[in-house]
Amino acid sequence: MLDLENVSVKYGNFTPVEDINIRVDKGEIVVLLGANGAGKSTTFRTISGLKKTSAGSVKLENEPIHDQTPDRIVNKGIVQCAEDRKLFPEMSVQENLMMGAYVHRKRKAKIKQTLREVYELFPILYEKRKNPAGSLSGGQQQMLAIGRALMSKPKLMLLDEPSIGLAPLIVDQMFESIQQINREGTTILLAEQNAHAALAIANKGYVYENGKIVVEGSSEELFANEKVRKAYIGA
Amino acid sequence: MILETKQLTKQFGGLFAVKDVDFTIEKGKINAIIGPNGAGKSTFFNLVSGLYRPTAGQVIFKGRDISSLSANKVAKLGVARTFQTTNLFEQASVFDNVVVGHRLRTKSTLFDSIFRTRRLKREEEQCKEKAIQVLQFVGLNHAVDQRVANISQEEKKRVAFALALATDPEIVFLDEPTAGINPDETAELSELIEKMAEKGLTICLIEHKMQMIMNLAEQIMVLNYGEKIAQGPPDEINRNEEVIKAYLGGSTSA
Amino acid sequence: ACSGEEAGGNGEAVVNIGYTGPLSGAAAYYGENTLNGLEMAVEEINDEGFEVNGTTYTINLETLDDQYLPNEAAANARRLVQEHNTPIIFTPHSGGVKALQVFNEQENFIIGAYTSEPAITETGNSLTVRIPPSYAGYVEPFTKYMMDRFGNKLAALPPVTQYGKDWAEGLIPHWEDQGGEVVHNASIDFSKDTDFFTLLTNAIENDPDVMLVGGPSEPTAKVVQQARDLGYEGGFMIMDQAKLDEMKKVIGGSYKPLEGSIGTMPLVNANYPGTEEFVKKYHEKYDEDPGSEAGFHYVSMYIFVEAMKAAGNTEDAKTIYENIQSGLDGLPEDKKVYVIPGIDENGGFEINTRVAAVEDGEIVPIKVE
């Protein structure tokens, strides 16, 4: 479904992502592991078109998208839930969610439906639907960000470290909801520090080390891999 | 007991972000605050460090009521803090970021600056030495002259620590110091935190990473919907029904 | 030092004359008008040049923009003296004049001051010529005419410029001496007031018989128009900067709304010896009617030339200054756009003013004794 082929990205003369290949098949959950600054977010920004590739190609269902503008890419069904959330702070929670459905703006009924689903997934958002997003706590904002991403009913959803700053209980719920979202047919690409929980739900994973992919394989293989255990599962 | 809150309360519109919290922090210990998202942890920090005025209740630091003091006065008394989202002086070098940290311990006035008085020279030295010293302490000797914009997430956290330390605090509040940091780095940071405690600093941190908290903290307070639902040593907290229900859920080992 | 030296080898010598005035900013239009007058005169004069004891001279006009700012004017003047060693520098605003008076005596140049500010000639500066007439000449006939025709309740609405203020302050005392009463006094700022209705409403509220208005023709006309809209039926005293004929154009081609206005005789209607020709030439050159600024600068340039001839000197400001009276006397009839019999001891030109009023939609001259 999504193919990154020999993708490199540059910030000036510095290359945070170098010659990486990633393949995501329909219906999968794929996880990107890696230390800070390894290049995960940059990869995501590149897929979403917020950052241009310096080499290689990004293909969605075999058509290149790396030269497309972010909004086009969203229209094609790839939505990202970014690391730093990128909410609309002065808009109410509900308005934020509504904006999430921008690409479906024509289909009011469908939007209502999705909104209901999101509120079921994160009841706290319903409680705070009238509050400005900026007044939410760190974690609540994280949920809102994911909720907003869901609103566009994406084919492929990019989640950049969704568990940052979440309470353990919520983290578990979060990963459950991710699975649930996936079951309902959304393919998921996930960047995580919390390798343990991530690999538990993922089909396969890629491990970054300063900008390059050093290990890849099914979650079982990665679990088994000593290096990965030490570095990212901390066991 | 170095810092204590009495019936501390913060209200935003209708919502009680923090409600009637009594909390005492033992000198030289590592204290932790945990709780579900939106429990009021950061707000609690903002109250203690003077960025927010309490709606009701008091913050008492070394027997003195500081609830009505402005943030900079509180800092002068020896209360330092880091932010959930590290905000540093991106354009400046790590060193220059940290030098100002000690400004509050200096007396130089405009007059001194203009006439380059002995006092100014002395105090500038003092600030620079301090900066070097704390940067070494947090293990950033190698990055002293780099621009903050160019260093990694984890190094930024360390700079934030260094800044807090440069103010010669007696107590340091750390808001999710290891959020978005991978396990082995997390381990390194917790070592650093222990090292700070050994130096006689009192620590109070917010964290969600239970493993880390359990190894690190000597006392834990649990907030939920702004209210304190439990307080005590890790093992106790681990067993506390209410806490498990509200916060830990099934997997204690996330 | 260019003055007197051989220029372009065609056997003619050149006198540099300086000008610093507002050629940018809000007052640029005014500045350009003053300059037009000078340039026209210079062109004519240079046709055959003028002779000062033996040598034939032409004039080279050096112009600099000062954005109406005193400090710029001062800088420009220093530059003109330094680089072109100009014996005469024209400047059309009192700020500039005052800034120049700080050093014009040391630097030895004449200020051709186009401002009616009395102060500048009262400071006893020995090298300042005040070109325009003081409004004193208008005050008396205006007052008399208006009181006879409309009554003695005056609403003064001068523009906030120094010019406007001086005018009002010149007129109001006389008006009151003649048993008149000032029922409203507020100034209009054309560049700031977003709506004249507000001001006029207040003025008319005190139902005046006469209004004192002024400034450039367009805005003045606007004020007159809106006063009429608001149902005002009295007369208008129009300060000399605005020209009845220009106002007529703005208002829509008829003198009707201006019925019962008194103002300076439009240069086009004035019948001084040199006027008609001047207006004609000016029209050809800039295809618009000249205002008094242009007229006065035109004639003053000639006067200074005559003065140089009489002085037999093109360099020493003092000598030239001493000969201005003879310059006035020597002024050829056909150049008399205005008739200026003399210059007073303070250096102000003495000009007999011409006044006109609108009666039954016609411009009629008003006798001034």
Place this chain on the structure above:
Amino acid sequence: MTSIFKSRNIVIGLILLAILFPFITQNEYFLHVMTLAFIWMIAVYGLNLLAGYTGYLSLAHAGFFAIGAYAFGLLTVKAGLGFWSAFIIAPMITTAVGFLIGLIALRTKEHFFAIYTLCVGYIIYLLVDKWEGLTGGVRGLIGIPAPSNIGPVNLSTPLAQYYFVFAILLLVILVIYRLIHSLTGRTFIAIRNSEDLALSLGISTTKNKLLSFVLSTFFAGIAGTLYACFIRFIGPDIGNINITFDLLTYMIVGGIGTLSGPIVGTLLIVWLSQNLQFLQDYRMLIFGPLLTLMVIFSPGGISGLFSQWYAKRNLKKSAKFTKAEEQV
């Protein structure tokens, strides 16, 4: 540290040049323009201290310049004070007003502050313009005395005034230089970068912002005073917003938040506009876009460009001083 002040001998060179300038050009007009430029520089340094180093763009600067000038004018002309006493008191008055306005203005931030000061500046201008009883309104003030002699030294000649103003400029630069490279300066820069953090580091932002603001008005006051006794006639225009925009242009073109910026920018623009006289009314057709292009392509201004180039050439040192050159 700015590259100009980096190497002592360049500085000394420049100072010598300035001292010899009158003898190089035997031209009173150049002297006049240069003296004015020095006066503007002093004002620009004030603006730069606040906008460049503390991060608060004040658009009331011309207002304070005018207050300085009028204070001096009124003290000498109307109150009949002696030159030197007026010369001391006028900047004081400006500073006092600055203090009061700062108290209120600094309750606002960023754009609010900019607009608030814009309006304050405009009010000052309107007051000067309309309050005829005091300021003489549009007529302005005449008869301001030239600097009276200091002992044998006669200050009434253009040459003497040139050196007089230059001396004061040097003093101002020295003060600013020391300020910026002292703890006070670091404090200002800290505030510029993040007020919340500064607060939590125990820095009283209110106090320091006020200090910076008051200082900037003080320099504006000095500049105004010098202007008054140099031109010896003042009208309301000197309080006009356009003057603020000019000063802003000097600062931006030269390099905001740099020490050499005000000098470079002012010299460049002042001399350009003297030589662009042939363009007369249309200077702004050039300076307007110049201003815009500058902030787009070289926010650090000319000094910024220079120091970048310098930094490239000399990477080792760069880390040390780019930060001072760093634009806001």
Place this chain on the structure above:
Amino acid sequence: MDVLLQQLFNGLTVGSVYSLVALGLTLVYGILHIPNFAHGALYMIGAYITYTMMSSLGFHYLISLFISIIVVGFISVLMERLVFHPLKDSTPIQHKVAAIGMLLFLESLAQLIWGADYQQMETPFAQVIDLFGVTVTMQRLIIVITAVVAMILLYLFLKRTYTGATIIAMAQNREGAHLVGINTNKVAMLTFFIAGVLAALGASLTSPINLVFPSMGHLVILKAFVIIIIGGMGSIPGAILGGYIIGFSESIGATYLSSNYSDIISFALLVIILTIKPQGIFSKGEA
């Protein structure tokens, strides 16, 4: 003629114009988070274009007005593309300075093209009507009505349509808007277009009762700033309300206080308000 009534009406007229200008300013502020000092220049250009259409090309007033608002709309868009877009992630001060640069440029450009003197604009609607003792010219009625209609339309657009909402969304987080599939460039241009249109509309409406000259934008823009601060930066209703507050306080102030200081009134008002409430009165009033 009842003064109070008359002055209230005068205030209404001026207020309408202020509101229009302030609206554009506040919209752009929302998007850019910078006060667009060049907005006043757009206002001035708008007046001149209408003027030229009428005087040189002899078009009807309304046609000229229409052309003017379109042209200025595009000039405004151009400004976004060339100046503010390249600056989108730089500091507030840079934005302000860039805007000031544009202001200075456009003004001297206008002077180059149209000269520095006062121009005056004809209007086919000069008829004087007398509504119960209040003197009303047709033109003034048109000003008030057009302004009100324009505002209502704009408000509906922003509140009721998704496209409108995108403007507000983008104002709050550019990248966030990207991520939900909004084409932020389009939105930015749209906003600037609207702002330009409003400025030109205001100017073209008011010119016939006033004068046209290069610096005509200065005071209006200053007051527009006062207005959007009073109304809360970025707040639509705030801008409208603020506009009328200033309009009335000026005409009333000129009557019962002093007409010489009437300009100061609005600024004094602002200083007082910010002194009491540094964030503006309706600062919460996000549209």
